[in-house]
Amino acid sequence: MNKIILLTAATMMSTTVAAHEQHTVTFNDENCEVEFQNDVRITPDNLVITTASHATAEITSQGTLTLNGDTIPLNQQQQAMLTQYSEQLRGRLPQVANIAFEGIKLAGVALNEVATTFNLTNLDDIHAVINDFETQVHGTFYQQGAFVMGKQTFDDFGSNFDEQFNEKVETVIKGAMMQSIGSLLVTIGTEMSNSNGDMSAFEQRMEDFATQIETKVTQQAQAIEQKADSLCGEFEQIAHHEAIVANAIPEMSAYQLFKFK
Template sequence: MKKLLLVSALICTPAAMAHNDNDSGISFSNEQCNVEFKNDVRIKPSELEIFTASNQFMRFNNNGNLTVNGEEVSINSEQRQALTQYSDTLRTQLPEVANIALDGVKIAGVALEEVANAFNIDGLNDLSGLMDGIKVEVENTFYQQGTFVMGQQSFDQFGENFEQQFEQQIETVVESAVMQSMGSILVALGSELMGSGGDMDAFEQRMENMGEQIEEKVELHANKLEQRAHALCDNFADIAQQEQQLVAQLPQLKGYELFTIKQN
């Protein structure tokens, strides 16, 4: 009955996704990118702000005005155009970080739904509520009072909260749901065994096929998400280069770059 282990492996899928040590996996940190965050950014509807670790800041608003540490900086039309393009790029690209995190939560939900449907597992309502809580945590990390906030602190905060606050809860709720539905699971397994005519080899093959089907559905979503994450890392590298060009035009912005390219 070694294929019965497949049930446990599949049911534990969300917990495994929550903590991924695989270098090729989806990560909620910037460790997978060739860039790292140097400062924090706050994107408001009417302005862009970048803060350094020493709490110095630059602000560029929709009217094309630039201030550095509260002092207005006179800029020409070419510099204003470059700043506007930079601001638009950040507004377009950075929220994709939150979108990828939210879609990662959805993938865990897909895995749970597939397993629950396959083995008639009840009692997953608590886990559904927990997933909603994770979604709220993601949104609260990146969206604060109408402002999009991102930087190393945001990533560290989310990663720490996710692992400490939710990972153990996910495992606990899943284990509870499995225990509550053990009868349904055994009936489902019995039905599969009968469908195989009592042939254990055929039964194991049916179980393996079922597991592969579920895995394929989950991996399809996960692979697409991973591609988006890699593409986003490439976009961050492009932004880092854009910042270098911007500083060449506006030396006053040196030290306010959001990204820095990692040195190998």
Template sequence: MRTLVAATALFFSTASMANDCNMNLHGEMELSHGQLTLHLPDDKLLHLDGHKALLNGQEMHLSHTQLNMLNQYHQNVNDLAPKVAGIALDAVALANEGVAKAFNQLLGEDNELVADLSSEIDALRIKLHQEFYADDGSIRFNSANFDNGQFLGEDFESEFEQKLEKLVQRSMGSLMIAIGKEMLFSGGDMQAFEKRMDRFGEQLEADMEVRAAGIEAQAQTLCYDLSQLDSLENQISSSIPQLSGLNMIEVSESKYSM
């Protein structure tokens, strides 16, 4: 039915917005308590804390300009991490709202299915929050937990889809009764019922698309910021011989026009 299709599609469309950036991450990047660690593709370990740079545990002897570039890189990653987290959490919140509206239309307000679904989605939101925030509230992330460079990868989407499917199956009886009642209100006219549901689905999509546009704008800004970080990497790799292999982030130019 259109209402259900519209609602479930919201999660996957918003989750993929930032992924349209076409970013590839090489090696691993970990941020924790302001400490940035890069596992470079050439098996070197670079540690940045905003003041000094350690390569394989040894402090690097750098010029003022070189150190400033690395400190800027560290700061840019610190600034980008909460933006990534914000987009991911906003996408999950939007999915929750869209699915809830769809089922509330059929089952009425405060129904058990929406309550259960909201609880399940909230558990996913908490899981996602823990990926980006430490217990003390500081930002963190580990790129090793991403799925092919996507912070909402296939595993996360699959988990959401499975939870939704199980809840719908468990509540199928209630759904059929609700659909039957809705048809009675339409005088048993299936076409009238379908048209009413389609109108609701169209309105739901329109309402959610307005909200989703804000997330998409954030994702476009994030993509541009990532491209700037990619450019800074190129400057660092050209200026610091020991880091000539630095190429953690690669962003396609055609995807991030502002």
């Protein structure tokens, strides 16, 4: 009987986490037509694009362009195009970090749902993992008063974040279950008592609970995915505009942030 109870609790935990993992938001979607090829650093005063060879293109808030320290003369039309391009990057790139934050918070919602239902009292480690990853995301994208984005940041975040997050979440779930084993047994025992000892009724209640949480998490995860897909489309539009800017200002052709696959 104890094995059945523990297996049921573990299954509930796994189901909830799986509901999140199946819809983990990533930013290297194969369906996206563009990808980063350079890096950018954005502050209130300027926007600096850096290539793999460490060449730099600085666009100031006034619309002036400096390449590797040399100011490039621009006519009024070129300056207007460059300013619009800069504003597009300022408005869209930070949304990547916002979507990442939403994904982390969604995992916290799912874990709290399960913890509340099974009366898990030792949640400090779970909350610590959520907080640690929020700090990690913030530190990845916001550095020394600037927003940083591009190929290196994008690649590192996309390849490492999901795996690390899932591993740590699974570890703290197991730890919380072991530390709260007494509460788990009491809670599940109460559920069985309310079902008058009918295991089939108990199992149905557990399945309904799993479905309820999975549905809730899935719906929110899909909404986040839609935001990511929409953002990818906006990046494609910026990439098209970027190509137009590079055509109008040939010196910018070596500093394009995006490339089409």
